[in-house]
Structures are given as C-alpha cells and as structure tokens.
Amino acid sequence: DGGITQSPKYLFRKEGQNVTLSCEQNLNHDAMYWYRQDPGQGLRLIYYSQIVNDFQKGDIAEGYSVSREKKESFPLTVTSAQKNPTAFYLCASKPGQGLAQPQHFGDGTRLSIL
Amino acid sequence: AQSVTQLGSHVSVSEGALVLLRCNYSSSVPPYLFWYVQYPNQGLQLLLKYTTGATLVKGINGFEAEFKKSETSFHLTKPSAHMSDAAEYFCAVSDQDFGNEKLTFGTGTRLTIIP
Helix, strand or coil: CCCEEEECCEEEECCCCCEEEEEEECCCCCEEEEEEECCCCCEEEEEEEEECCEEEECCCCCCEEECCCECCECCEEECCCCCCCCEEEEEEEECCCCCCCCCEECCCEEEEEC | CCEEECCCCEEEEECCCCEEECCEEECCCCCEEEEEEECCCCCEEEEEEECCCCCEEECHHHCEEEEECCCCEEEEEECCCCHHHCEEEEEEEEEEECCEEEEEECCCEEEEEEC
C-alpha cells in the first residue's frame, strides 16, 4: 500500500541534543510538508518542499532544519536552538502543483523532552 | 493571506443527533476548502473537499459540507452521530504564497459523542 511513513512514533530528546525525524513516502508525490501540532493551536507549517533539492521556510522554521535529497524522503531535524520542541510532528505530501490537490498525512511523531 | 476560523473548540452531541461543525474562511478569491479528521495519536485523514462546481460536497463516513460563498462558510454536518465519530476535526483552505502552495488550518474542533 502506498503511504507516508513517519518514524519513530515516539522520540525523547535531552536538553542540547539535535534529533532527526524521518518521513518517507512511496506515493511518488513531488511536494512534502512538515507541521507542528500543539493542543488548541491546530497545525503550523515548519518547512515545505515542492521539488527535490529545494525547500522553503514555513511559519515557524526557527530551530528546525530539513533536507530534500530524494523525492521520497524529507527528514526534519529539531536542533538545540528550538527551545520548546515538545509537540506532535506531522509530515504530509501531495502530488504536485494544484491548489485543489489535498495533502496526505503520516501518523506523526511525538517528541518529548527528558 | 487566508485564514480559517472554527467556532467551538469542543462540541458534544448525543449519539444519533445531528453533528454541525462550523468553519468560516477569509478569502479574496474562490477558495479550495478541505475538512480533515484526526483520531488520537494519528495523522489527518481527508473527509471531503470543495474545489469548484456543486456547493454541497459529500465525503466519507456520512459527512457532508456546504460551501456558502455569501457567508464565507463551509460547515461540516452529519445527520446522525455515531460513537466512532469522536475525533478532532480540522477545516483548511488552500492558498498560494509567492508561488508556493500552502494549506492554512483552523485550530480544530474536538467532537465528543454522548452515549
């Protein structure tokens, strides 16, 4: 079955550590997205990529970094500069250009600080 | 930039009763609108979408939504609630920002079903 796989499902970070969240899709989608979800705040866009080797900052990019070396992969690194990283992180993808195209979501990674 | 307002962060209905979740958007151009559902510790699943054409859109699990341009609304309804409908629901609008396509989400409505 085609879909988006996020790993791990739960992740714990010590103070001062960088951690990387994995997102892999086998839907052959061009565009990929990372969102952060906090209770009562909906989803906020961190980074997105509409094509391999290119990505743009979203609304809350500070303290995060991404890469897009392969079409199917869009890993997110939460750096030590992100002061409040505890949240639920969601990865999404969509086929390509077209505002009518819906995004497809993975099952998320929950990040907590030890 | 577009914005989405979901009135009521928590909604409770009895099993078998009508479900009505409200969504209003701001847009200066014809919008593309989506409703997603999220079950605990899972990602978002598309319920339905409005792009063009018929203003009453039917989705999965018996849900439907009506696009009303004059009211800038896209409310989600289901005639008879089921226990399995308990989840969080997000309304979203598709937007273009300097040539880049983005989804803007509302803050969500948590639906509780009372047995």
